[in-house]
Amino acid sequence: MPSYTELIDYRLSELIPDSNEILPQAMHYALFGGGKRLRPQLVLSTAQVLGTQLKDALDPACAIEMIHTYSLIHDDLPCMDNDDFRRGRPTVHRAFPEAIAVLAGDALLTEAFRVISIAENLSDRQIIRLTNCLAKRIGKEGMVGGQAIDILSLGQTMPQELLIIMDQKKTGDLFSCSLEFGAIIANASPLIEKHLRQVGLHLGLAYQIRDDLEDSSISSIPQKTGAKPSIVGILGIEAAKKIMKQSFDAIQHHLSFLPENADPINGLIKPYLNT
Amino acid sequence: MPSYTELIDYRLSELIPDSNEILPQAMHYALFGGGKRLRPQLVLSTAQVLGTQLKDALDPACAIEMIHTYSLIHDDLPCMDNDDFRRGRPTVHRAFPEAIAVLAGDALLTEAFRVISIAENLSDRQIIRLTNCLAKRIGKEGMVGGQAIDILSLGQTMPQELLIIMDQKKTGDLFSCSLEFGAIIANASPLIEKHLRQVGLHLGLAYQIRDDLEDSSISSIPQKTGAKPSIVGILGIEAAKKIMKQSFDAIQHHLSFLPENADPINGLIKPYLNT
Numbered sequence: 001m002p003s004y005t006e007l008i009d010y011r012l013s014e015l016i017p018d019s020n021e022i023l024p025q026a027m028h029y030a031l032f033g034g035g036k037r038l039r040p041q042l043v044l045s046t047a048q049v050l051g052t053q054l055k056d057a058l059d060p061a062c063a064i065e066m067i068h069t070y071s072l073i074h075d076d077l078p079c080m081d082n083d084d085f086r087r088g089r090p091t092v093h094r095a096f097p098e099a100i101a102v103l104a105g106d107a108l109l110t111e112a113f114r115v116i117s118i119a120e121n122l123s124d125r126q127i128i129r130l131t132n133c134l135a136k137r138i139g140k141e142g143m144v145g146g147q148a149i150d151i152l153s154l155g156q157t158m159p160q161e162l163l164i165i166m167d168q169k170k171t172g173d174l175f176s177c178s179l180e181f182g183a184i185i186a187n188a189s190p191l192i193e194k195h196l197r198q199v200g201l202h203l204g205l206a207y208q209i210r211d212d213l214e215d216s217s218i219s220s221i222p223q224k225t226g227a228k229p230s231i232v233g234i235l236g237i238e239a240a241k242k243i244m245k246q247s248f249d250a251i252q253h254h255l256s257f258l259p260e261n262a263d264p265i266n267g268l269i270k271p272y273l274n275t
Numbered sequence: 276m277p278s279y280t281e282l283i284d285y286r287l288s289e290l291i292p293d294s295n296e297i298l299p300q301a302m303h304y305a306l307f308g309g310g311k312r313l314r315p316q317l318v319l320s321t322a323q324v325l326g327t328q329l330k331d332a333l334d335p336a337c338a339i340e341m342i343h344t345y346s347l348i349h350d351d352l353p354c355m356d357n358d359d360f361r362r363g364r365p366t367v368h369r370a371f372p373e374a375i376a377v378l379a380g381d382a383l384l385t386e387a388f389r390v391i392s393i394a395e396n397l398s399d400r401q402i403i404r405l406t407n408c409l410a411k412r413i414g415k416e417g418m419v420g421g422q423a424i425d426i427l428s429l430g431q432t433m434p435q436e437l438l439i440i441m442d443q444k445k446t447g448d449l450f451s452c453s454l455e456f457g458a459i460i461a462n463a464s465p466l467i468e469k470h471l472r473q474v475g476l477h478l479g480l481a482y483q484i485r486d487d488l489e490d491s492s493i494s495s496i497p498q499k500t501g502a503k504p505s506i507v508g509i510l511g512i513e514a515a516k517k518i519m520k521q522s523f524d525a526i527q528h529h530l531s532f533l534p535e536n537a538d539p540i541n542g543l544i545k546p547y548l549n550t
Contacts, residue, residue: 023415023423074381078354079373098354099426102377106349106384107415113388114410117403124399128392131406135389140298140382148298151374 004041007054011062015115016108026096026104027111030069034087038268039178040065045264046182046196056121057185060130063112064178067138070108071147071174073101080151122185129184137177146170150228158229164205164243167231172204179265195254199265202254205231206247206273209240248273279316282329286337290390291383301371301379302386305344309362313543314453315340320539321457321471331396332460335405338387339453342413345383346422346449348376355426397460404459412452421445425503433504439480439518442506447479454540470529474540477529480506481522481548484515523548 002010009032018028040061047057076083076091077098084094093101116130136142146169153166179196182188188196212232227233232240251269255262277285284307293303315336322332351358351366352373359369368376391405411417421444424437433441454471457463463471487507502508507515526544530537 021423022427023420027415070381074377077374077377079368079377093354097426099352100423102349102352102354103419103423103426106345106380107419109381109384110410110414110419113406114414117407117410124403128399128402131388132392135385135392139385139389140302144378144382144385145298148296148375148378151372151378152297 004044005037007044007058008037008040008061008065011058012065015059015062016066016111022096022100023103023107026092026100027069027108029095030073030092030104030108031065033069033089035065035069037065038272039068039174041268042175042178042265043181043185045268046179047185048182049258049260049262049264050182050186050188050192051260052182052186053121056119057182059115059119060181060185061178063115063130063134064174064181066108066112066115067134067177068174070105070112071138071143073105073108075147077101080147126184126187130181133177133180133184137173137180142169142173142177146173153229155227156229157234160231160235163229163231163234167205167208168201170204171208172201174200175203175207176200192258195257198254199251202247202250203269203272206244206251209244209247210272213237213240244273279319280312282319282333283312283315283336283340286333287340290334290337291341291386297371297375298378298382301367301375302344302383304370305348305367305379305383306340308344308364310340310344312340313547314343314449316543317450317453317540318456318460320543321454322460323457324533324535324537324539325457325461325463325467326535327457327461328396331394332457334390334394335397335456335460336453338390338405338409339449339456341383341387341390342409342452343449345380345387346413346418348380348383350422352376355422401459401462405456408455408459409452412448412455417444417448417452421448428504430502431504432509435506435510438504438506438509442480442483443476445479446483447476449475450478450482451475467533470532473529474526477522477525478544478547481519481526484519484522485547488512488515519548 012031016024016027016031019025043061043064044054044057048054072086073092075081076086077093083091085091092104112134113131116127116134119127138144146166149166150170176197177200179200180193183193183196209231212230231243255265287306291299291302291306294300318336318339319329319332323329347361348367350356351361352368358366360366367379387409388406391402391409394402413419421441424441425445451472452475454475455468458468458471484506487505506518530540
């Protein structure tokens with residue numbers, strides 16, 4: 001039996017094969033950059049825990065990875081985080097012309113919706129619910145909204161509540177969406193979907209704090225001028241670790257409402273929650 | 276009875292109201308920049324000619340205008356066409372931080388799919404067909420694919436066939452999509468949909484040639500180094516006008532297959548086809 005990541009990588013390479021044409025080549029380059037596939041694995045794991053066959057969840061899972069990849073391409077752009085490297089390789093706008101990086105992001109975002117629209121073995125209503133859930137979680141009220149708060153916060157301080165909202169939107173909403181995808185594919189109850197949404201938001205927060213903790217330059221200089229505010233930078237390491245622990249407990253609480261044993265989901269996220 | 280553009284403007288201002296928050300503010304700024312609303316008017320007109328109520332077509336029409344607007348924001352970026360002004364106003368990345376312009380484009384693209392997913396009075400199958408049609412027409416095989424050809428062609432020459440394909444993708448596919456939206460909303464036959472797709476592709480070509488003809492700097496210096504190749508620049512004004520005339524004839528041919536009088540559709544596009 002192939003692993004989740006093998007299934008995801010294989011299907012992604014069918015959906016966006018390498019190419020001699022520069023646009024699909026840039027999309028492929030970005031998709032196969034050594035990512036851990038955490039988000040699509042969460043789709044597969046949640047769908048399976050809730051009693052659905054893996055194959056029904058695979059294309060929606062790949063759509064989620066396309067969205068994650070598009071967001072990284074655009075985040076790395078010179079006008080955003082201006083990163084030259086990601087996971088040891090040149091970022092897309094360094095390996096390709098910058099305009100192609102913008103377009104590769106746009107095309108991956110669009111392709112995610114196309115892939116969902118032709119997902120097999122799902123009802124029309126399920127496909128529409130996936131489409132609507134994705135658009136809500138990654139749009140102006142979700143991931144992109146969080147990115148905008150992040151961009152504008154440069155060199156500013158921020159109250160704790162806004163820091164949490166920023167992380168929940170920027171990082172939590174796509175985790176939420178991944179878990180909600182599992183619920184929609186498995187036709188789980190609205191209550192289960194709500195608990196999974198909370199798991200995703202808390203996971204996003206904990207994941208972002210872990211990221212910030214790893215960035216020692218931020219943690220050692222709590223309020224560096226010109227740096228982006230973070231929970232670690234503004235509240236300090238101890239307070240951040242406390243919020244992370246609370247998030248972890250909240251995740252366990254919300255997962256306990258699942259009708260089946262949530263160990264497979266926990267197994268995926270636990271490595272990211274150990275400080 | 277309000278005009279098409281009044282209906283569209285009113286509904287767009289409900290969907291993306293002005294705001295004190297910078298991201299929705301940038302989206303609103305871009306959407307209300309004096310555009311002619313040709314594409315959403317084509318959705319309304321086609322749906323009405325094919326026998327559907329206007330109100331069922333309004334939200335999908337607004338989604339098309341959001342897509343057109345997102346494509347203009349990203350096209351204007353410094354790494355793309357680097358335009359400081361559009362219709363006499365500063366472009367979005369001049370009126371707002373450049374990162375916010377990228378995100379406003381991303382958010383409008385995403386919002387278009389959200390709006391379609393909750394369109395009223397349409398069947399689930401119609402909503403999925405709209406979603407799939409949009410994703411195909413504006414993605415790597417369509418509009419964004421055409422943009423990539425355009426970007427890479429800077430300073431190059433190009434065979435006539437590729438010039439035509441570029442214009443059909445870059446400009447024609449979103450016109451196609453607008454007309455196909457009308458057909459899907461009206462539950463027209465697959466044959467009608469195919470003819471409307473051809474109308475859109477020919478309209479895109481003619482529209483692009485008209486644009487190029489208006490840009491005298493291109494038409495007077497047919498193969499300026501560093502300029503983007505265009506049908507006018509490479510084939511010359513007379514040959515371009517001939518292709519435009521052929522496109523116009525093809526449009527009339529394909530419109531003649533509509534079961535009803537296509538005058539309202541023709542009325543919208545004719546002003547753009549007179550040379």
